[in-house]
Amino acid sequence: MKVAITSQGKTLESKVDTRFGRAGWFVVIDTNTGDYNAVSNEQNLNAKQGAGIQAAEQVSRQEVSALITGNCGPKAFRTLMAAGIKVYYGTEGTVAEVLEQFHNGTLSEASDANVDSHWV
Amino acid sequence: MALNLTIAVASGKGGTGKTTVSANLACAAIEAGHNAAYLDCDVEEPNGHLFLKPRISHIYPVGIPVPVVNEEKCTKCGACGEICQYSAIVKISKTVLTFDNMCHGCGGCSLVCPAGAITEKERPIGVIEEGDAGGVSFIHGRLNIGEAMSPPLIKAVRKAGLHGNLTIVDVPPGTSCPVIAAVRGVDYVLLVTEPTPFGLNDLGLALDMLRELGIPGAVVINRSDPEYNHLAHDFCRERGVQILAEIPDERRVAEAYSVGELAYYAVPGYRKIMQQLLTSVEREAIG
Numbered sequence: 462m463k464v465a466i467t468s469q470g471k472t473l474e475s476k477v478d479t480r481f482g483r484a485g486w487f488v489v490i491d492t493n494t495g496d497y498n499a500v501s502n503e504q505n506l507n508a509k510q511g512a513g514i515q516a517a518e519q520v521s522r523q524e525v526s527a528l529i530t531g532n533c534g535p536k537a538f539r540t541l542m543a544a545g546i547k548v549y550y551g552t553e554g555t556v557a558e559v560l561e562q563f564h565n566g567t568l569s570e571a572s573d574a575n576v577d578s579h580w581v
Numbered sequence: 582m583a584l585n586l587t588i589a590v591a592s593g594k595g596g597t598g599k600t601t602v603s604a605n606l607a608c609a610a611i612e613a614g615h616n617a618a619y620l621d622c623d624v625e626e627p628n629g630h631l632f633l634k635p636r637i638s639h640i641y642p643v644g645i646p647v648p649v650v651n652e653e654k655c656t657k658c659g660a661c662g663e664i665c666q667y668s669a670i671v672k673i674s675k676t677v678l679t680f681d682n683m684c685h686g687c688g689g690c691s692l693v694c695p696a697g698a699i700t701e702k703e704r705p706i707g708v709i710e711e712g713d714a715g716g717v718s719f720i721h722g723r724l725n726i727g728e729a730m731s732p733p734l735i736k737a738v739r740k741a742g743l744h745g746n747l748t749i750v751d752v753p754p755g756t757s758c759p760v761i762a763a764v765r766g767v768d769y770v771l772l773v774t775e776p777t778p779f780g781l782n783d784l785g786l787a788l789d790m791l792r793e794l795g796i797p798g799a800v801v802i803n804r805s806d807p808e809y810n811h812l813a814h815d816f817c818r819e820r821g822v823q824i825l826a827e828i829p830d831e832r833r834v835a836e837a838y839s840v841g842e843l844a845y846y847a848v849p850g851y852r853k854i855m856q857q858l859l860t861s862v863e864r865e866a867i868g
Contacts, residue, residue, distance in 0.1 A: 508668075509667075510668065511667055511669070511680075511683055514671055514678075514680065518673060536680055536683075540673055540678060543674060543676050543678050544673045544674045545674055
């Protein structure tokens with residue numbers, strides 16, 4: 462399966478980005494092979510509105526089954542659910558560390574958004 | 582005199598006296614025999630009614646069109662999401678999601694849908710109230726609480742007020758989308774300012790906006806004060822903009838304001854200033 466993790470940089474050593482819609486990067490990891498690539502989220506950083514929805518679309522295009530991030534608002538969460546992507550909240554440490562927590566089962570699947578909408 | 586003139590009363594900074602000037606100007610217009618309309622386009626916090634005290638006779642809702650997707654007709658092509666600049670509609674996986682409160686109501690998604698799967702429904706954003714205020718046709722918009730999309734309601738207020746032969750538009754403060762919606766297409770703009778550095782800074786922004794829109798205008802100095810007026814005079818000279826009136830800083834004006842009275846009737850001398858302002862605006866706007 463493929464997992465996306467919001468990240469401040471492009472590698473497994475990068476710090477996790479707690480933001481979803483306006484995260485710097487999405488590091489996408491294939492858990493079977495360990496291969497990974499980084500997807501820039503630059504176009505959403507300055508979006509006037511809808512960054513969460515756009516980010517969810519982008520993650521969905523990577524055909525991931527799970528997303529690990531710090532915070533997720535209601536519109537992003539709804540979009541991720543529609544895409545069939547499971548959401549896990551994990552905010553501590555590097556991408557590699559969070560991935561390990563995910564493998565160990567210490568991150569639990571989110572049932573809802575954990576922050577409010579920025580827009581009405 | 583048969584006029585057909587729309588005057589907007591705007592300002593960069595808030596609280597400079599837009600409503601005071603526009604409501605009192607409406608009184609002068611009625612006394613001058615005009616068929617005057619007052620349009621409160623500050624739909625997020627309309628307050629002209631506190632002074633003009635209209636008898637409201639007509640209330641109706643205003644909404645914007647938002648998309649409704651017929652899932653059976655939808656081919657999941659994603660064209661709707663590609664055209665939308667606001668992420669209000671998005672194709673994700675095998676479904677199309679809509680986010681009504683992100684939608685600006687442009688209709689682009691339904692136009693590009695090749696399957697004819699998108700229809701529109703009205704999402705209410707506020708109401709318009711119309712009535713009579715001592716001979717002034719009174720119209721204002723009230724935006725629903727929590728609503729972010731004010732320009733469509735402002736445009737509806739402008740459209741509702743097309744019948745006066747002298748229309749005074751009370752504009753929200755600032756220089757952003759709601760202000761543009763309120764001033765677009767008017768004949769002339771009065772920019773109300775205080776003679777303070779804050780007031781003049783924002784007046785400069787408002788002047789830039791008018792130049793961009795190509796609308797002529799002039800300045801009204803409110804709460805003018807002998808100690809600071811030179812700042813405003815210098816500023817207007819530098820920017821090449823005329824000052825059409827100076828309204829002195831008077832405690833009695835503030836007292837009238839605080840109890841919802843029109844300074845036009847309550848404060849001696851105010852009537853004359855407004856009458857002269859009206860004459861000057863007509864002269865300048867008709868050219």
